[in-house]
Amino acid sequence: EVQLVESGGGLVKPGGSLRLSCAASGFTFSSYSMNWVRQAPGKGLEWVSSISSSSSYIYYADSVKGRFTISRDNAKNSLYLQMNSLRAEDTAVYYCARVEDFYFDYWGQGTLVTVSS
Amino acid sequence: QSALTQPASVSGSPGQSITISCTGTSSDVGGYNYVSWYQQHPGKAPKLMIYEVSNRPSGVPDRFSGSKSGNTASLTISGLQAEDEADYYCSSYTSSSTPYVFGTGTKVTVL
Numbered sequence: 001e002v003q004l005v006e007s008g009g010g011l012v013k014p015g016g017s018l019r020l021s022c023a024a025s026g027f028t029f030s031s032y033s034m035n036w037v038r039q040a041p042g043k044g045l046e047w048v049s050s051i052s053s054s055s056s057y058i059y060y061a062d063s064v065k066g067r068f069t070i071s072r073d074n075a076k077n078s079l080y081l082q083m084n085s086l087r088a089e090d091t092a093v094y095y096c097a098r099v100e101d102f103y104f105d106y107w108g109q110g111t112l113v114t115v116s117s
Numbered sequence: 118q119s120a121l122t123q124p125a126s127v128s129g130s131p132g133q134s135i136t137i138s139c140t141g142t143s144s145d146v147g148g149y150n151y152v153s154w155y156q157q158h159p160g161k162a163p164k165l166m167i168y169e170v171s172n173r174p175s176g177v178p179d180r181f182s183g184s185k186s187g188n189t190a191s192l193t194i195s196g197l198q199a200e201d202e203a204d205y206y207c208s209s210y211t212s213s214s215t216p217y218v219f220g221t222g223t224k225v226t227v228l
Contacts, residue, residue, distance in 0.1 A: 035217070037163075037219075044120070044206060044219060044220070044221055044222040045155070045157075045163065045206050045208075045219040045222070046219065047208075047215065047217040047218065047219060050216055050217065059214070059215055059216055060215070061118075061215055062118075062215070095162060095163070100168075101151070101168075101169070102149070102151035102153075102169075102210040102216075102217075103151065103153035103165060103168040103169070103208070104153070104155070104163070104165060104208070105165050105168070105174070106165075107162040107163055107164070108162065109162055110162055
């Protein structure tokens with residue numbers, strides 16, 4: 001059974017940093033592109049970042065470019081999102097999602113990031 | 118990359134059919150058969166319902182169907198049931214600098 005479990009969310013002050021993790025199991029992690037998708041309270045889904053299976057290709061939404069860094073450790077079956085210079089508008093539930101071809105076939109349960117003073 | 122446009126809300130009675138539209142451009146919806154649809158119940162993670170315009174993953178009821186014409190994709194729910202009340206989001210691959218875009222989301226209400 002495919003499982004994606006996010007962790008690392010919490011309350012952080014504006015300008016602060018946070019590192020999210022996503023532990024994957026039930027599939028060959030190193031064979032899939034992985035993504036982060038976020039959802040601000042009461043708002044819609046927003047794609048944040050994507051990393052290919054071997055980390056060769058990395059993409060970011062314009063809203064986080066230069067502040068967030070996606071990475072993965074295939075030996076540990078883990079996906080990460082380093083978030084720096086956090087802003088109030090980064091407050092959201094952050095989901096990790098597996099990509100099969102060009103769609104998100106499995107999602108984690110999400111981890112809440114709150115940026116507030 | 119702007120979000121794909123969906124109606125904010127759609128409603129229907131049990132047993133009826135409803136259709137949710139998802140309008141993009143030739144750089145996303147119209148340019149590729151990589152439109153997918155997601156169902157999200159309150160407080161839950163999104164769930165894949167349709168991929169590559171019209172394909173259903175295993176376990177998704179055949180009441181859910183997808184189609185596309187030009188720059189607009191559609192999700193149809195036939196024989197609406199109470200458990201179908203949820204938010205629905207479309208997504209597409211794009212040829213822009215960012216590979217994926219989501220729709221604005223549609224709240225489906227079962228009357």
